Amino acid sequence: MSVAETDLEGHADVVVIGAGMVGAACAARLSHAGLNVVLADRGSVCAGTTASGEGNLLTSDKIPGPELDLARWSLDLWHQLSDRLGEEIEFERKGSLVVATSNEALADLVDFAAAQRRDGIDSQSVLGPDLFNLEPNLAPDATGGVHYPGDCQIQPMATTAALLKSTPTLRFVGGQEVVRIEERGTGARVLTRSSHVDAGFVVNAAGPWAGQVAASAGASLAVQPRHGVVLVTEPCAVIVRHKVYEASYVATTQSADARVQYATVIEGTASGPILIGSSRERRGFDPAISLDVVQTLAARAVRLIPAMAGIRAMRAYGGFRPGSPDHLPIIGPDPDCPWLIHATGHEGAGIGLAPATAALVDHHITAAPVPVSPDPFDPKRFR
Amino acid sequence: MTEGSFSFNGERVAFQQGQSVAGALIAAGVSPVRYTRSGAARHVFCGIGNCWDCLASSDPGDVPVRTCLTPAVADTTWAPSISTATAGSDQPRLAAKTDLRSTAMVVGAGPAGIAAASHLVRRGIDITVIDAGEQPGGQLLRPSRLKEADGGIDGRAGIDIGDGEHLRYLSSSAVWHLRRQDDGWRAEVTAAAGQTAVISRYVVLATGAHEYVRPFPGWHLPGVMAAGGAQRFAKGDNAFWGRQILVAGNGPLLLTVAATLARLGADVTLALDARFKSAIRAVSSAGLRRILEAAGYGSALLRGGTRIMLGATLLRCDGDDRVRTALVRHRGKDHTISVDSLAVSHGLVPDTTLAVSAGALCQPAGSGGRALAADHRQRSSVEGLLAAGETTGIGGGQLGRLEGANAALTIAEAEGHPSTAAEVKRIQKAITRERRSVASLLRALPDGDWLDDIDPDTIVCRCEEVSARSVPKAVESGAWNLRSIKALTRAGMGYCQGRTCGPILRQYATRLVSRDVGWLDNRLIGTPVSLAELSAEHHDLTNG
Numbered sequence: 029m030s031v032a033e034t035d036l037e038g039h040a041d042v043v044v045i046g047a048g049m050v051g052a053a054c055a056a057r058l059s060h061a062g063l064n065v066v067l068a069d070r071g072s073v074c075a076g077t078t079a080s081g082e083g084n085l086l087t088s089d090k091i092p093g094p095e096l097d098l099a100r101w102s103l104d105l106w107h108q109l110s111d112r113l114g115e116e117i118e119f120e121r122k123g124s125l126v127v128a129t130s131n132e133a134l135a136d137l138v139d140f141a142a143a144q145r146r147d148g149i150d151s152q153s154v155l156g157p158d159l160f161n162l163e164p165n166l167a168p169d170a171t172g173g174v175h176y177p178g179d180c181q182i183q184p185m186a187t188t189a190a191l192l193k194s195t196p197t198l199r200f201v202g203g204q205e206v207v208r209i210e211e212r213g214t215g216a217r218v219l220t221r222s223s224h225v226d227a228g229f230v231v232n233a234a235g236p237w238a239g240q241v242a243a244s245a246g247a248s249l250a251v252q253p254r255h256g257v258v259l260v261t262e263p264c265a266v267i268v269r270h271k272v273y274e275a276s277y278v279a280t281t282q283s284a285d286a287r288v289q290y291a292t293v294i295e296g297t298a299s300g301p302i303l304i305g306s307s308r309e310r311r312g313f314d315p316a317i318s319l320d321v322v323q324t325l326a327a328r329a330v331r332l333i334p335a336m337a338g339i340r341a342m343r344a345y346g347g348f349r350p351g352s353p354d355h356l357p358i359i360g361p362d363p364d365c366p367w368l369i370h371a372t373g374h375e376g377a378g379i380g381l382a383p384a385t386a387a388l389v390d391h392h393i394t395a396a397p398v399p400v401s402p403d404p405f406d407p408k409r410f411r
Numbered sequence: 412m413t414e415g416s417f418s419f420n421g422e423r424v425a426f427q428q429g430q431s432v433a434g435a436l437i438a439a440g441v442s443p444v445r446y447t448r449s450g451a452a453r454h455v456f457c458g459i460g461n462c463w464d465c466l467a468s469s470d471p472g473d474v475p476v477r478t479c480l481t482p483a484v485a486d487t488t489w490a491p492s493i494s495t496a497t498a499g500s501d502q503p504r505l506a507a508k509t510d511l512r513s514t515a516m517v518v519g520a521g522p523a524g525i526a527a528a529s530h531l532v533r534r535g536i537d538i539t540v541i542d543a544g545e546q547p548g549g550q551l552l553r554p555s556r557l558k559e560a561d562g563g564i565d566g567r568a569g570i571d572i573g574d575g576e577h578l579r580y581l582s583s584s585a586v587w588h589l590r591r592q593d594d595g596w597r598a599e600v601t602a603a604a605g606q607t608a609v610i611s612r613y614v615v616l617a618t619g620a621h622e623y624v625r626p627f628p629g630w631h632l633p634g635v636m637a638a639g640g641a642q643r644f645a646k647g648d649n650a651f652w653g654r655q656i657l658v659a660g661n662g663p664l665l666l667t668v669a670a671t672l673a674r675l676g677a678d679v680t681l682a683l684d685a686r687f688k689s690a691i692r693a694v695s696s697a698g699l700r701r702i703l704e705a706a707g708y709g710s711a712l713l714r715g716g717t718r719i720m721l722g723a724t725l726l727r728c729d730g731d732d733r734v735r736t737a738l739v740r741h742r743g744k745d746h747t748i749s750v751d752s753l754a755v756s757h758g759l760v761p762d763t764t765l766a767v768s769a770g771a772l773c774q775p776a777g778s779g780g781r782a783l784a785a786d787h788r789q790r791s792s793v794e795g796l797l798a799a800g801e802t803t804g805i806g807g808g809q810l811g812r813l814e815g816a817n818a819a820l821t822i823a824e825a826e827g828h829p830s831t832a833a834e835v836k837r838i839q840k841a842i843t844r845e846r847r848s849v850a851s852l853l854r855a856l857p858d859g860d861w862l863d864d865i866d867p868d869t870i871v872c873r874c875e876e877v878s879a880r881s882v883p884k885a886v887e888s889g890a891w892n893l894r895s896i897k898a899l900t901r902a903g904m905g906y907c908q909g910r911t912c913g914p915i916l917r918q919y920a921t922r923l924v925s926r927d928v929g930w931l932d933n934r935l936i937g938t939p940v941s942l943a944e945l946s947a948e949h950h951d952l953t954n955g
Contacts, residue, residue, distance in 0.1 A: 047889065073889030079898045185898045189888035200889060203926075262474070262906065262939055263448070299875075299901065300448065304942075317935055319588055319599075327946035340474055340939035343908060 080347020263300025415485025434648030458640020521549020523800025526815030653751025874905020
């Protein structure tokens with residue numbers, strides 16, 4: 029990738045707007061397919077949501093149907109990518125343990141896992157002493173759980189950088205905010221305050237800001253930000269071995285409630301600190317991290333893993349998930365501007381779904397075949 | 412006079428009354444204090460609780476603590492931290508959090524905080540003083556163990572904050588969060604004795620500064636210390652490494668350190684860098700008092716047989732499990748000096764943790780740091796929040812005292828106890844005069860030329876062991892601000908949360924990116940606190 033702080037210029041086959049994981053995946057894929065691609069961002073690489081998550085590649089939290097099919101396919105693509113990109117992306121097949129803290133929640137969880145199993149997602153119910161063999165530090169009143177061995181994790185920033193580095197022909201133009209996109213013939217002209225580039229296609233991978241990018245093209249897109257906070261502890265010896273999260277997590281991803289929604293997620297990292305989530309809050313684009321949210325995350329973590337009580341919290345970071353009206357990603361041509369391909373609305377699953385999203389975008393631009401139907405993600409479903 | 416002994420890594424270490432664990436280790440020559448994630452040996456560096464390099468655990472299963480801030484206690488057992496805390500099977504038993512209310516709170520009890528507190532108390536305003544130290548004085552007013560009276564500006568004895576009726580003094584306490592609440596401010600305070608919330612209408616931030624040391628090859632080796640830390644242990648704990656000490660860098664503090672160490676019997680080499688000549692010029696223009704101070708220190712050093720190298724640059728140091736030699740370039744020749752220890756300083760940067768998280772406007776302050784912007788009455792950009800001393804910009808103890816008094820007058824006035832016009836004018840004039848004399852001294856301090864020739868293997872983030880080469884590599888990958896550089900390299904993510912590396916990285920990134928790269932001092936959690944303490948009042952485990 030050639031890094032330019034300079035302007036947009038000339039002509040490209042595709043301009044991808046948004047240099048986070050999804051944008052980088054699209055740009056890399058299209059570039060490898062032989063297209064002339066420019067990747068543009070108003071900031072630097074990973075200036076948005078990608079730097080605010082945990083790097084999860086999950087199928088455990090996906091509802092059977094199009095979402096799960098996309099996630100399963102995308103995880104396969106990640107396995108292939110990890111072989112190609114190397115160790116620096118810290119790809120780890122970590123596995124998840126989803127924990128229920130009541131009998132009712134456990135029954136729902138077991139049913140959910142059974143439905144996912146029918147769609148090819150491997151999991152095992154873990155009850156009684158088996159639960160504590162897997163995670164000895166769980167609160168003694170945890171009723172049971174499901175173990176998903178297939179869940180993985182990567183380091184998102186390092187992976188985005190590696191993706192771009194693996195694509196030497198790709199042009200990255202940073203520090204340039206797109207202010208307008210004008211239709212030109214069958215394609216478009218992408219304009220910043222001081223420069224422009226003409227393209228056959230424009231890919232909108234601006235995450236939570238995808239609505240703004242759509243508006244700059246005279247289109248509309250109902251992506252709304254959903255704020256989340258991650259609390260980070262001091263480096264610890266191993267306290268949890270898997271990603272451990274509460275069974276209520278899936279419900280919070282689907283919730284329409286505007287108040288802060290919590291579902292405890294605890295995960296160790298290779299470098300030692302434990303990451304604690306999760307919160308979901310509709311607060312527009314206000315990035316302030318409230319102490320209240322941080323305190324609640326801490327309380328819930330200690331509730332689930334009491335042995336963490338004495339571990340110190342060091343810092344917290346936050347970010348915006350790109351929320352979609354029906355909680356499914358929005359991937360495909362805009363109904364009004366067929367040269368504008370949306371690739372957004374991934375909520376909290378953008379990292380995991382990035383390669384499949386890139387493949388779907390590729391399909392929309394080059395008609396490359398894909399193993400899942402693109403229709404459930406098509407933006408025209410909102411009409 | 413030996414008070415007792417404790418065990419460190421199986422070795423018996425004797426300590427004197429009032430010594431910190433770190434001070435006792437230095438005096439006994441016990442090394443290392445800890446091992447990093449990569450297995451490298453580390454020891455005390457800053458000596459005042461900012462760098463978190465001196466971590467050790469007093470019990471297996473206990474979280475590691477800063478030995479420089481921990482008093483030595485007889486018959487305790489310590490082990491080097493291996494950079495990981497372990498889960499305790501015992502839940503920390505926390506007493507309920509208490510709320511303390513007062514009209515004003517003063518954060519920090521160095522010269523500025525003490526001045527603010529005493530002037531407020533004198534005007535009958537009830538205050539809470541929250542101080543990280545065991546006793547008042549901050550860094551500049553530490554009690555001395557030296558037999559001779561200390562002739563310099565840092566030898567003040569008999570610190571008197573005032574008596575108890577209007578004053579509550581919380582020592583060994585750290586504010587980990589400060590925010591607006593109702594019409595005032597709420598500070599979350601952590602201490603070994605328990606946790607507290609202090610609620611008041613006004614806050615005076617007087618949290619001082621920390622040392623700025625430019626990175627150089629080998630600076631992470633045990634025995635290499637920031638000059639302020641070396642001074643603290645020498646003066647306060649009678650402790651220094653071995654015998655041969657190189658004091659290097661720039662700034663008036665180096666003269667103090669060298670003199671203190673020489674008086675204690677160390678074999679001192681003082682290497683003041685290339686800006687020294689302009690420093691001398693600045694000193695001469697700064698007034699009689701400074702010339703006398705410089706002369707006082709100078710003669711103490713010469714009497715002690717100290718080797719003084721003017722216009723010398725410390726290039727690197729080397730060693731194995733501790734520092735053994737230093738390489739200094741002087742008058743065109745490179746000199747290898749055998750050393751047991753280095754005391755290095757290149758300046759100071761204000762501690763802006765609470766200022767930034769409270770939302771106060773800050774501005775760049777040299778050496779890659781920034782300072783809270785205060786007006787002529789010490790007010791910040793946020794209502795009810797004032798600041799005094801180094802927090803508003805590096806200026807030394809005397810300026811801090813004046814600003815502390817100034818802040819007190821402002822609060823007193825707002826509370827219906829106005830000062831006379833003459834009083835206010837006197838303070839303002841004194842502040843202006845002091846600022847002028849200090850400014851000429853500070854102009855002499857270097858800023859950024861070390862980047863011309865940086866060895867790519869030099870560690871730039873000590874906590875996470877990030878080497879210099881990672882920074883341009885991150886920028887090439889498209890990381891154009893400190894937030895992205897931090898995310899890609901892990902620099903700034905360690906225990907010190909960017910206090911040591913923040914100014915370094917800001918200078919480095921600015922040079923590479925030539926646009927505003929932002930800062931690394933936005934710390935929601937101002938000092939690490941246990942999850943139990945963090946969540947103390949929260950019982951809401953349900954959604955909605």
